[in-house]
Amino acid sequence: MARTLAMFTDISLCIGCRACQVACKQWNELPMEDPEWTGTYQNHAHFTDKTYRLVRFIEKPQADGRLQWDLMSDVCKHCAQAGCLEACPTGAIYRTEYGTVNINQDMCNGCRYCVSSCPFGVVAFNHDTGRASKCTFCNDRIHNGLGPACAKACPTESIQFGFRDELVAKAKKRVETLKGMGFRGANLYGADSNEFLGGLNAFFLLLDKPGTYNLPDKPKLPQRNVFVDSLLSVGSAVLVGLGAIVAFRERGEGKGGGGNA
């Protein structure tokens, strides 16, 4: 495996210009979708099969009654332990040699299990193709020595692209700098490989708690539920099976039509 690539999105630098959102649309030839009124300047409300990068406009009321914007360019996290990848029954969702997570469109069979297995609500179903789609980390570009279109387009380096280890070191320094400037809430989301999901290959510098940006505090791999659920299903099978055995077995004569426990 090649050295892991990553995107680092530093929301303290985002100016909300949506160049990333547009560059993503253009490079990936994603069709437009109707704008919708979300109550803020944000458009669109969620990731869709046509929107892989999305600038969130988070409005935070201040003590003096005014609103403060936190601008956060959101994207597929390319988790080191990816729920969508584990859920995929065809192997269409795979990990590239750079550590990113991609969907092989030809193999996807449209079962939509990955859609509900993403802890971040990223993967979307494309009704035109009948297949799942999401950010590809510009798979074509990174295999040709280019960074993702969104990172390339970002005018403030809010989105940075590079080797993961280098970016993490850079991000840690940036948090310290911001804290020194008085941004007490500055924190890294997904940079630490031991914290959750084995670390995110698209990680973030946030200015507030993850929940502020629609991110779960401690996302977990959905497949972690399978073992215990299966064990309890076996327990249920044993109970039901014993009940049926008791009901059907021959017990001398016993014409107990009334039914007892």
Add this chain to the structure above:
Amino acid sequence: MLKTPDWGMMIVFYFFLGGIAGGSYFTAAIADNFGSAKDRPVIRIGYWLSLPLVLICGILLIADLGVPARFLNMLFMFKFWDPMSIGAWMVGVFGLFSFLSCVLSLSSSEAMVTLRRKVSLVGTLAGFFLASYTGVLLSATALPFWSEARLMGALFLASGASTGMAAISLLLFLSGGSAGEGWGKVKRADRYSMVIELVILALFLGLLGSAAAPIIQGQFAPLFWGGLVVVGLVIPLALDFVGSKAKALSAVAAVLVLFGGFILRYVLLMSIQA
């Protein structure tokens, strides 16, 4: 914002019919191995009910993909930890056992009956799997309502058992087989399954806590409490105790159990996808 998979009525029907197929098969297999010669109608109906149902299940699953041939894409992969992958395979495995048991049930020669019993013991495991894995599949998602209680698979299995047994008893009644000893036995087994299902359902709701909101309050609540709990479980249990003499009442109870089993799958799937 988490996304739902937008599974529709085809998947609701698949979950429902897959539960009956698994339930009726393992009921027949248990009757085959632990019952007597008088339980033959139960055994036959159980096996022969599971076969068309599992065929319909396969068709529903394939049709739901939109482009049917894409079903083949699943055959290149086997992930034992992934309910969607292993489930697709097991529908086929269960279908094979169902087919074998049906064929073997045509003969009454000593050797064939022995073979059928052995086959059905292994097939029972596939039946249990088919009835329960759909629940485990839902719980292995990121959606809190589906994934926060660890009993979804157990609940689906108990429901598969109660609906499978109800389907057998109903078919027995309709075919005039309710006079036999098998009828009383399958009704008794059904009662046990319903009690187990009620207990698991209560534990399930307890474990879900506030995440149960989509079914215990709001527009799906009447369907859940009224359709599943009261009409689908409590009333049939009561009818069964009263109706051990009036067979028609027991048949009505079986219909209600089947209705409840469908409502269970419907509310669990649709309440957060509407």
